[in-house]
Amino acid sequence: MPTLDADLIAGLRADFAAADFTVDTVRGLWSEAAGGALSRSHRIPAERELRAARNAGELTQAGTLAWLFVLGLPAPVDELDAALPSLSTDGAAALGLIEFAESGSGESDLVRPLVDLRPYSFVDAIGPAEWWVASDLGELALGRALDADHVLGIGGASTTLSGLIVAREVERALDLGTGCGIQAMHVARRATHVVATDISPRALEFAAFNAALNGIRNIEFRLGSLFEPVEGELFEHIVSNPPFVITPRVDEVPEYEYRDGGFVGDELVQRVIEGIRHHLAPGGIAQLLGNWEYRDGTDGLDRVRAWSRGLDHWVVERELQDAPRYAETWIRDGGTRSGDPEYDRWYAAWLDDFTARGVDYVGFGYLTLRAPIGSPTLARTEQVESSGTNPAGLGEHVARAVAAHDALVRLTDAGLADLALTLAGDVTEERHSWPGDENPIVITLHQGAGFGRSLQVDPALAGLVGACDGELTVGQISDAIATLFEVGRPELRADLLPRVRELVFTGFLNLP
Template sequence: MTSSAQNPAPQAPAAPRPATPTPAIAVRSSPFTAGNTPEAPRSDLPGLLEALAGDLRAVGYTVDGVAGLLGEAAHSALSRDQLIPALIVTGRASGEPSTAALAAVVRLCLLAEPQRAETLDAALPGIRTEGLTELGLVERSDEDLIRAKVDLRPYGWDPTVGDDGVASGGADLWVASDLAAHQRAGVLRHDHVLGIGQASTTLVQVTARRHVARALDLGTGCGIQTFHLLHHAEHVTATDISERALAFTRFNLLLNAAELHVDPADPEARVSLRLGSLLEPVAGEEFELVVSNPPFVITPRSLGETPVDQFTYRDGGLPGDEIVSSLVRALPSVLAPGGTAQLLGNWEIEAGAAWSERPQSWADPAADVWFIQREQVGPEQYAETWLQDASENRDRQLYQDSYAAYLDDFASRNVAGIGFGMIWLRRPADGAGRVISRFEEITYPIEQPVGPHLGAAVERADWLAAHDLAAAHLLVAEDVTEERHQRPGAEHPGVILLRQGAGLRRTNLLSTELAGFVSACDGDLSVGQIVGALEALLGGYEGFDGAQFRAGLLTEVGNLVRDGFLLPA
C-alpha cells in the first residue's frame, strides 16, 4: 500500500492488535462528547457517516485507488503540495465513465476544486451533496458549485508484525482536517486543524509498539496517533487544547469506527477525548504509553497576546522551547512503572554550547532518557520555515515584521541554532534505576519505520544491565558488514569499519583488538574467553596493562551490543 496523496512522509507502520478481545477497563468519563461543534464536521449523524464511508469505499477512494488514478508523476507532485499535475490527470479522467466518479471525489476532497452538485450526487449516491452539506464537509459557492470546507483524504498502512511478534492487519481510513495553505487562499486560521503531515507520520514511525492497556495521545490534532494506538492499546485517551481539533478527531473516529474497532454507540469504551492544556486533563492518571506531537514550534511572544493570536496546532503559548522542556520534566509523572513516552520537539542551542546541553538539563535523573537530534538549523531558516508554513509570507509587511520578530526573539536568548528530533522517556519499573541516558545526533537517512529498532535497542540496554557480559556468548547481527581500507602496499588496513544495513544504520570505527573480537563472535566462545585470547595474543610487551586492556575491550563490546552490531546468542 502506498502513502496517501500529498503526504510527504514515508508510509506509516501498523502495530499489533490484541489477539483476543480485552475486557473494558475503568477510565474517567470523557468531558468532550460534542458531535456538533461550530466550524467542524459533525459526528452526531451516524446514518450519514455510514453512508459516506460506504460511498467512499465503493468509489475506490483509498490510498491505492488515488495513487492508481493519478499515476506516479502526479501522485509524487501532490506529495510536494503541487496540485497542477493532479488537476490535469483528474480533468481527463472526469471524461471517462470508468474513472469519472473517483476523479470527482479526488478533485473535491484532495484538490479543493469545486464540483457540480449533480456530479457529486452521481459519484456518492448514498450520501449525495445534501448529506455532505449536513455533515459540514462542503458548502455552495457563489458560482453555484459545491466546494470543500475540509480536506478529506485516504490514509492507511499495510499489515505488519509488531515488536512482540504478533501479526496485525492493515487499515484503510479517511482523515478529515482543515484545508492546507496550498488548497486555499490567505493566511491559515489560528485554530487550524492540521492534517497528515511529516511530523505526525514521523512520530508514527518512531513509536515502539507493544500491547498496552492504557495509552495517551497528548495533543491529538486530527487523531493520527490515536488511530495507530487503537490497534495495540485497549483504551486511548486523546487530549487537545482545541475544541475544533477534538471535533475533527471525533468525526474521524466515528467515520472509521469499523476499521478502528470502535463501537459508534459507545466510543468512550475505547477512546476518551479530553479538552485541556498539556497534562492537565490527565492529572493523577498513569499510562503505559504516551505519544505526543506537541505544539513545539518556537514562536516570538508579544505583550497582550492571547490564545486567539496563536496557531494552536503548533504554538504552545510559552516562550522559547519551554513547551518541550516542561513536557520532558513532567511526563514521567503520568507514566506507569515501566511506562514509556515518545515525542517530537525543538530545542534552542545557545552560541558556543553543545546542542545537548539544554536537553540534558531537562531530564529527570531518575528516568531513562534518549534524545536523538535529527536536524539543526539557524534562526533565519527556522523563521522562514514556519512563516511559510502558515502562509504568512503571502502578506509582505506581515512577513517582514514577523521575520524580524523571530530574529529579535532568538537574539534575546543568545540562540545560534535550533535542533529538531525525537525524544524517548521511561519511568523505571519499581525498584529499578536508570539504565539509559543517551544524547546523540543522527542526521543521515535511517530505516523507516524505526520504532521497532528503537524498541530493540531499549531491550538490549536492559539486557546489558541485567547480565554479566563476560559470561555471554555473542553473534554478529545479520545486517552488519565490515569494511577494511588500506593504502596500496600496506601490510595491514589503516581503517576498519562496521556498518549496519538496518535500523539507525550506524557506522563504528574498530580498533585492531575490537575487530579481532568481532571476527570471533560465532556464539561458541564466551566474551571473557575471546577477550582472554586476544590479551594473550596482543599483550605481553613491556608496559602492557592487562586489566586496562580487558576493561577497555569489554566497554567497547558493550557498546557494540547496545547499538545492535552484536547480539546475545
C-alpha cells in the same frame, strides 16, 4: 468542520470502501512525476492528468474523491453523487465535508471541499492497516496562509512519531495534544482505553470524526491544556507530538494552535516532560517529539537532560538549525512566503526574540522516557544524523534498545564475556585501504535499519563483530584476537567490552 452523525459516517465509510479510495489507488491516479510535484505542494500536474481522465470519460469514483478532497478542487454535483451513492452529496454537506457553490449560470452544480480527507496507510507491529483521515484544508487548497486554529493533517512529524511508538499492550494510554487524532488512533490498536486531549475544540472535533470514520471506539476525547484534563491519573503509555515550535510572543506574529503552545522558548517541552513524571505509571513509557534551545553556548541536550532527571531517558537529536534557518522554516510552514508583506516583519521578530534570549541554535529530536521501578538506569542523550531510514520501523528498534539496556545493566563484564552474540542482519562493513596495501586504514560498520548509524571501528573490534555468529562467546573471540594481534588478553577485553555494550544497545549486535 465535520459533524458526528453515526448513520452518515457509516454511509461515507461504505462509499469510500466501494470506491477503493486507498493510498495505492490514489497514487495510481496520476503519474510518478505528478505525484512528486504534489509532494512538493504543486498540484497542477496531477490536476491536468485527472482533468484529462474526466474529459475522456475515464474518471473513476476514487478519482472524483481525490479531485475534491486531496487536490482541494471544486467538483460537479453529479460526479460526487456518483462517487458517494450511499451518503449522497446532501449527506456530505450535512457532515460538513463540502459546501455547494454556484456556477457562472447561478445554479448550484458544483461543490467545494471544506476539509482535506484522504487515505493513510501504515504497517506496525500488528500488521498493515489503512484509514481515512480528515483535517483542515491546507495552504494549497486555500490559496492563502493558514488560519490560527488550523487543524493539521498527517505530516512528517506525525509519521515520525507514529513510527517511533513502541508496541505495548496496556490498559490506559494518553495522547497529549492529539490534533487530528492520528497518534491516539495508533495507540488505540494496543490499548484498552485511550484518553486524547487537546486545547483546541476544533481539533477534538476532527479527532472524534476520524475515530468514528475508522470504527475506533476506545478513545475518550477531553478538552484542556497539557495535563489539566487528566489531573491525578496515571498511564502506562503516553505519546505526544506537542505544539513545540518556538515562536516569538509578540502580537504581530500569529500563534497556530497546532504548533504553538503559547510559552516562551522551549518551556512547553520542559513542562510536558515534567508533567510526564507525574502521570506515568511505574514502568510506563512516554514518547514525544520536541525542540530545545542552545542558549549562550549551552548545549541544548544538557537542558533536556536536566528536565528529565528522575526518569529513565533516551534523547535523540536528529536535526540542529541555526536561528535564521529555524525562523525561515516556521514562517513558511504557516503559508507566508518571502515577498509577502508580513514576511520580513515576522522574520525580524523571530530573530529579535532569539537574540534577546541568547539563542544560537534549536535542536529537534525524539524523546523516550520511562518511569523507573527503583532508581533510573538509562540516561542517554546523543546526536544522530538522519540517514533517510524509514521511521516506520523505529518503534521496534527503540523497544529492542531499551530491552537490551535493561539486560546489560544486569550483566557484569564477566557475564557479557560469557555470552555468544550474533551480528544483526542489517549490518554491512566498508573498508578502505591504500592501493596495494592489504591492511585497511578505515573500517566502517553501517546499520541498514534503526537509526541508520555508521561507526568507525578498529581492526580488533571489526574482527570481534565479524566473528559474532552465535557459536563463540565474546570472551573466546576477544582472546583469539589478542593472540593474533599479540596483545594482552585482559587489556583487550577491558578495551572491547564497553564498546560491545554500545554495539548491543545500538543494535549492531544481538544478545542471545
